[in-house]
Amino acid sequence: MKPSSYGWLFLGLAVVVLVGFLLNRGLYIGSAIDVSMRQGEGKFLYSKSCHYLYFNGVRDITNGLESPSREGAESTACALLGNSG
Numbered sequence: 535m536k537p538s539s540y541g542w543l544f545l546g547l548a549v550v551v552l553v554g555f556l557l558n559r560g561l562y563i564g565s566a567i568d569v570s571m572r573q574g575e576g577k578f579l580y581s582k583s584c585h586y587l588y589f590n591g592v593r594d595i596t597n598g599l600e601s602p603s604r605e606g607a608e609s610t611a612c613a614l615l616g617n618s619g
Contacts, residue, residue, distance in 0.1 A: 560586035560593065560616025567607050568596070580607035586616035 564585045571578055579600040586593050595616055601607045 556615070557587065557589045560588050562612055562614050562616070563587045563592065565612050566594075567604060570600075577602065580604050582607045582610045582612070584612035584616070588616075 562584060566583050566585070568581050568583055569578055570581070579602060581596055581598070581600050583594045583596040586595060593616065597610055597612075599607075599610060601610075
């Protein structure tokens with residue numbers, strides 16, 4: 535192999551390792567606002583669920599925070615990487 539071929543080999547290997555790491559941890563691909571109604575109170579509550587891409591598919595992770603306004607739920611940030619567990 536030529537010396538310049540080693541550079542491309544290591545670059546390709548680094549890309550494969552990086553993609554594998556990201557898909558193992560979960561890569562953020564989008565979010566959605568979920569609406570629910572609390573029983574007996576008649577109020578709508580909004581929460582944000584974040585979508586992450588893993589090796590075995592897409593997983594939705596809800597942050598667990600409920601807000602009485604849609605704007606409050608939309609302002610909640612999603613992490614770039616999901617949890618691996």
